[in-house]
Amino acid sequence: xxxxxxxxxxxxxxxxxxxxxxxxxxxxxxxxxxxxxxxxxxxxxxxxxxxxxxxxxxxxxxxxxxxxxxxxxxxxxxxxxxxxxxxxxxxxxxxxxxxxxxxxxxxxxxxxxxxxxxxxxxxxxxxxxxxxxxxxxxxxxxxxxxxxxxxxxxxxxxxxxxxxxxxxxxxxxxxxxxxxxxxxxxxxxxxxxxxxxxxxxxxxxxxxxxxxxxxxxxxxxxxxxxxxxxxxxxxxxxxxxxxxxxxxxxxxxxxxxxxxxxxxxxxxxxxxxxxxxxxxxxxxxxxxxx
Numbered sequence: 111x112x113x114x115x116x117x118x119x120x121x122x123x124x125x126x127x128x129x130x131x132x133x134x135x136x137x138x139x140x141x142x143x144x145x146x147x148x149x150x151x152x153x154x155x156x157x158x159x160x161x162x163x164x165x166x167x168x169x170x171x172x173x174x175x176x177x178x179x180x181x182x183x184x185x186x187x188x189x190x191x192x193x194x195x196x197x198x199x200x201x202x203x204x205x206x207x208x209x210x211x212x213x214x215x216x217x218x219x220x221x222x223x224x225x226x227x228x229x230x231x232x233x234x235x236x237x238x239x240x241x242x243x244x245x246x247x248x249x250x251x252x253x254x255x256x257x258x259x260x261x262x263x264x265x266x267x268x269x270x271x272x273x274x275x276x277x278x279x280x281x282x283x284x285x286x287x288x289x290x291x292x293x294x295x296x297x298x299x300x301x302x303x304x305x306x307x308x309x310x311x312x313x314x315x316x317x318x319x320x321x322x323x324x325x326x327x328x329x330x331x332x333x334x335x336x337x338x339x340x341x342x343x344x345x346x347x348x349x350x351x352x353x354x355x356x357x358x359x360x361x362x363x364x365x366x367x368x369x370x371x372x373x374x375x376x377x378x379x380x381x382x383x384x385x386x387x388x389x390x391x392x393x394x395x396x397x398x399x400x
Contacts, residue, residue: 112386113344114330114365120381121156122148125366126311127167127210128383130356131395133174137356139366139383140165142209147178150364150383161185161193166208167221170397177242177398179208179221184242186400199240199248206236210259210311210352215267216287217399218243220251222258233257234276241290244400251291260312260352262320264335265393271297271320273309278302280309280322280333298333300324311352311366316391323350323365330365332388343388347380355392363388 122141130137137150145165146158164181171177174189182198200206211221219242225233239252252258257275263285264270270283270291278301283291300309300322307327314320318335328348332341347367356364362385369381 111342111344112388114346114363114384114386116346116379116382117154117385118150118156118383120369120379121383122366122369122381124351124368124370125381125383126351126368128311128352128354128356128364128366129168129170129395130354130360130364130392131170131397133170134176137354137364138168138176139352139364140168142166143370145180147176162195164207167211169213169219170395172217172397172399177219177400179211179219181207183208184219184221184248196242196246196248209237209257210261211239212261212263213396213398214270214285215263215396217397219398219400220261222252222255222261224255224257228257237274242398242400244398246400259310260322262312262314263393263396264314264318265316271312271314273300273312273322275308275310275325278307278309280312280320298322298337298339300331310350313352313354314393315355315388316360316393319390321353321363323352325349325351325368330363330386341388343386345384347382347384348377349380354395360392360394361387361390363392 124142128139162180166179175187184196186194222239223237225236235254237255260273270285282297284293308325310323310325330343349368365384
């Protein structure tokens with residue numbers, strides 16, 4: 111069992127969605143309920159930009175700039191920094207917000223929703239997964255989810271891995287351009303009777319291993335392509351939210367954490383960014399083609 115290195119102070123309340131892109135010159139991740147996207151440069155400097163009430167997930171665009179899932183839809187950032195808000199997908203009274211997502215090998219951007227209120231099963235099945243196509247059209251590709259998290263694709267692009275956190279497992283879909291996400295089935299059972307190892311964000315490495323962040327479990331786990339557990343990275347904060355590969359050689363694993371619902375003196379490192387060099391490389395980010 112290895113341990114990740116803490117590389118920042120407590121800089122976010124609810125860190126999520128890390129993504130490395132060479133065109134950004136570093137790592138971006140979100141402070142979700144603050145509505146901010148942060149950039150960590152190779153020199154260790156951190157900047158932030160505000161996108162709305164929520165900034166759930168960010169990915170680069172092939173022509174420069176970025177696409178960001180915000181509370182009830184999407185914002186496009188042009189290469190010059192100009193922001194364009196796309197039409198909202200639901201009304202302000204729905205009690206829902208966007209959460210995690212990513213892009214597919216064909217340049218389409220996905221983001222899943224969840225209910226703000228989750229206690230007592232109030233959010234059960236209220237979420238959906240939306241797909242933004244390069245032409246600006248939006249479709250619903252998955253319904254009945256609760257806390258939509260983590261979307262990553264196998265090295266050959268034929269499999270997609272996905273976490274709906276309360277299920278306690280990572281699922282896998284078959285994928286192709288025409289059929290989209292199909293034949294959903296269990297890939298790895300992540301949680302157990304402890305109830306602490308809740309699967310959150312995920313990423314996939316160049317060997318097909320699936321890395322899943324454990325919210326409440328103080329760790330990131332790697333599952334081999336056959337779904338067996340073969341590595342654990344300890345993280346010095348309980349609420350581990352997501353992970354991604356970055357660095358010039360894509361050999362560094364960056365890990366986000368959260369202070370959500372914690373007292374100020376509880377879990378002092380929560381809200382920090384962590385880093386680990388696991389001995390395997392990641393895959394280049396899949397960009398949005400719009």
